[in-house]
Amino acid sequence: MKYGVFTExxxxxxxxxxxxxxxxxxxxxxxxxxxxYFADWVIPRMGELGFLSLRYPEKYGGAGGDYFMGxxxxxxxxRCGAGGLxxxxxxxxxxxxxxxxQFGTEEQxxxxxxxxLKGEKVACLGITEPNxxxxxxxxxxxxxxxGDHWVINGRKTFxxxxxxxxxxxxxxKTNPDLGYNGVSLFLVDKDTPGFSVTRKxxxxxxxCSDTAELLFEDCRVPAENLLGVENRxxxxxxxxxxxxRLIGAAGAxxxxxxxxxxxxxxxxxxxxxxxxxxxxxxxxHKLAEMATEIEAARQLVYSTARKFAAGExxxxxxxxxxxxxxQVSFRVADAALQIYGGYGYMMEYGVQRSWRDSRLNRIGxxxxxxxxxxxxxxxxx
Amino acid sequence: xxxxxxxxxxFDTEAKITLDAGGKIERKGVSLIMNPYDEFAVEEALxxxxxxxxEVTVIxxxxxxxxxxxxxxxxxxxxxxxxxxPGEAELDEYATATIxxxxxxxxxxxxxxxxxxxxxxxxxxxxxxxxxxLNVPVVNVVTxxxxxxxxxxxxxxxxxxxxxxEVALPAVFTAQKGLNEPRYPSMKGIMKAKKKPMQKMTxxxxxxxxxxxxxxxxxxxxxxxxxxxxxxxPGEAAEAAxxxxxxxxxxxxxx
Ligand SMILES: Cc1cc2nc3c(=O)[nH]c(=O)nc-3n(C[C@H](O)[C@H](O)[C@H](O)COP(=O)(O)OP(=O)(O)OC[C@H]3O[C@@H](n4cnc5c(N)ncnc54)[C@H](O)[C@@H]3O)c2cc1C
Numbered sequence: 346m347k348y349g350v351f352t353e354x355x356x357x358x359x360x361x362x363x364x365x366x367x368x369x370x371x372x373x374x375x376x377x378x379x380x381x382y383f384a385d386w387v388i389p390r391m392g393e394l395g396f397l398s399l400r401y402p403e404k405y406g407g408a409g410g411d412y413f414m415g416x417x418x419x420x421x422x423x424r425c426g427a428g429g430l431x432x433x434x435x436x437x438x439x440x441x442x443x444x445x446x447q448f449g450t451e452e453q454x455x456x457x458x459x460x461x462l463k464g465e466k467v468a469c470l471g472i473t474e475p476n477x478x479x480x481x482x483x484x485x486x487x488x489x490x491x492g493d494h495w496v497i498n499g500r501k502t503f504x505x506x507x508x509x510x511x512x513x514x515x516x517x518k519t520n521p522d523l524g525y526n527g528v529s530l531f532l533v534d535k536d537t538p539g540f541s542v543t544r545k546x547x548x549x550x551x552x553c554s555d556t557a558e559l560l561f562e563d564c565r566v567p568a569e570n571l572l573g574v575e576n577r578x579x580x581x582x583x584x585x586x587x588x589x590r591l592i593g594a595a596g597a598x599x600x601x602x603x604x605x606x607x608x609x610x611x612x613x614x615x616x617x618x619x620x621x622x623x624x625x626x627x628x629x630h631k632l633a634e635m636a637t638e639i640e641a642a643r644q645l646v647y648s649t650a651r652k653f654a655a656g657e658x659x660x661x662x663x664x665x666x667x668x669x670x671x672q673v674s675f676r677v678a679d680a681a682l683q684i685y686g687g688y689g690y691m692m693e694y695g696v697q698r699s700w701r702d703s704r705l706n707r708i709g710x711x712x713x714x715x716x717x718x719x720x721x722x723x724x725x726x
Numbered sequence: 727x728x729x730x731x732x733x734x735x736x737f738d739t740e741a742k743i744t745l746d747a748g749g750k751i752e753r754k755g756v757s758l759i760m761n762p763y764d765e766f767a768v769e770e771a772l773x774x775x776x777x778x779x780x781e782v783t784v785i786x787x788x789x790x791x792x793x794x795x796x797x798x799x800x801x802x803x804x805x806x807x808x809x810x811x812p813g814e815a816e817l818d819e820y821a822t823a824t825i826x827x828x829x830x831x832x833x834x835x836x837x838x839x840x841x842x843x844x845x846x847x848x849x850x851x852x853x854x855x856x857x858x859x860l861n862v863p864v865v866n867v868v869t870x871x872x873x874x875x876x877x878x879x880x881x882x883x884x885x886x887x888x889x890x891x892e893v894a895l896p897a898v899f900t901a902q903k904g905l906n907e908p909r910y911p912s913m914k915g916i917m918k919a920k921k922k923p924m925q926k927m928t929x930x931x932x933x934x935x936x937x938x939x940x941x942x943x944x945x946x947x948x949x950x951x952x953x954x955x956x957x958x959x960p961g962e963a964a965e966a967a968x969x970x971x972x973x974x975x976x977x978x979x980x981x
Contacts, residue, residue: 353920357798357916394913398913408913409914
């Protein structure tokens with residue numbers, strides 16, 4: 346068992362996903378990055394192949410795998426050569442939908458979760474607002490009860506999958522006087538009157554993923570679309586963020602691994618001063634350091650994932666994973682770009698994309714600074 | 727209908743082949759896959775089963791690592807697997823075919839499928855030899871297969887075109903690229919592959935202990951010459967072209 350966690354089944358799944366990535370995704374990645382949008386067939390196709398429901402029980406159409414199956418998916422998708430696609434899939438599998446499984450009614454599971462696992466419905470998660478990013482409790486989107494409906498008003502921004510999503514797992518204020526005890530979650534269909542995508546945002550990296558700005562104007566959502574317990578939304582979304590950060594860290598580390606492998610290959614072939622770059626001690630040591638940092642981050646992710654899979658709630662370790670995963674991925678990409686020299690700065694080499702994409706890992710899902718806040722708090726500071 | 731698929735585990739197509747200190751092909755650290763032509767065979771077997779019902783048995787001669795390839799076939803939808811461990815026996819195509827035929831002779835079969843060749847040794851002999859030992863017809867390099875009422879109509883590749891042949895069952899068919907597009911193993915299939923029967927046999931179980939030995943022996947292996955560095959011809963275009971033509975004729979001897 347590799348790392349004491351991956352069984353033969355994990356490896357068989359890994360092999361299958363790797364093949365899918367190489368034959369069905371890699372040939373299109375350049376084009377999708379240029380277009381700023383990966384093709385709409387990708388998520389349904391992945392659903393059809395069972396990749397989106399690996400760790401869900403069979404009664405929901407899943408394969409009945411464990412948490413590490415999700416890690417295998419994140420790791421293999423990271424090898425498609427663009428961060429945007431794995432991020433979009435992670436939103437679908439590990440961010441917007443786990444709250445439905447955890448807090449949803451059977452009806453909600455049937456209507457939203459199962460189609461999402463099959464890839465028939467694309468999901469997005471709406472937390473961030475123009476005036477509320479790190480400070481989630483300060484969101485202003487408001488849901489007011491009106492008979493058997495909730496009327497929602499507000500704006501969300503930076504929403505991954507927001508352009509293509511069929512529904513949104515939305516965080517809104519249901520009682521502004523109660524601070525974070527007045528927040529609730531809702532499932533909102535894209536065709537609900539009053540809901541609109543106001544803008545597709547242009548980004549530095551993660552370009553093939555669509556990021557949207559959303560508007561809710563007297564958007565009437567049926568009462569049964571409240572997800573979980575009214576006014577418990579903040580706690581529910583903090584729960585969600587743990588899975589989001591852990592899978593984000595796993596994907597970040599796997600992206601770094603991929604960047605590292607490509608860089609090693611390049612450094613073997615590129616000759617300067619009469620010998621390959623890897624024969625220059627400075628470069629060899631740099632590569633050694635990159636490999637070490639990746640391994641250290643990976644081990645932390647795996648040991649934390651093991652706790653998470655066992656039902657623990659290791660907030661401190663997850664925050665550490667997210668912090669180190671994000672930082673290592675960007676450091677590795679930056680070092681790799683340096684090793685590529687001028688070629689690294691050219692668009693025709695993939696390393697520039699790793700560099701742009703990995704930068705997001707230190708911002709999305711909670712910034713480095715917020716991770717340090719959480720860790721500091723858990724240290725009693 | 728009972729279908730048997732012979733399959734082999736081979737090096738990954740991307741694997742870098744090296745020789746060990748003893749001059750043998752280094753197997754350590756190489757990732758292994760199901761021979762791609764055998765994958766076409768498995769896929770075809772599954773399609774026949776899905777159409778007409780029946781059972782698909784996959785069989786391999788190899789060490790325990792070959793279980794992975796068999797499990798992949800089970801995850802794709804095959805019903806059961808047989809792995810024959812050759813132990814210390816030296817294998818060539820003759821020996822492998824002898825073992826396979828012996829194991830298959832104990833099964834019920836209407837159709838036997840295999841890849842037309844393995845991507846590693848590329849000898850394209852084993853399936854044909856199995857047919858010979860079992861005394862059934864063989865149709866090679868098949869790109870289309872239709873089965874009905876105890877016979878099969880197969881399209882096979884021939885030089886410059888294709889040939890349509892009819893054959894009575896049971897028969898052996900070897901798969902060529904183009905026969906089909908193999909499916910991915912299903913995720914649920916992977917989770918359940920271990921629950922499907924995997925029979926492990928030794929040569930002793932087949933009554934072949936000490937009975938099979940290679941008739942052909944590999945004396946040595948050698949790797950292709952490393953590619954030489956390219957040559958850049960400097961100078962004016964017309965002059966350089968003349969020089970290039972001269973080198974292509976006299977040095978490279980390609981024109
Ligand atoms: C590509 C992309 C995709 C995204 N996808 C989604 C999505 O799908 N759904 C969603 O809801 N959100 C999404 N986000 C939003 C993301 O989670 C936020 O950008 C992030 O949480 C930071 O919020 P902010 O951008 O408002 O920055 P701010 O909160 O304004 O932070 C600005 C800076 O101040 C620092 N800072 C803030 N508070 C503190 C503090 N207390 N102490 C010290 N430093 C502090 C931050 O670390 C940061 O450096 C996405 C963002 C991007 C860029």
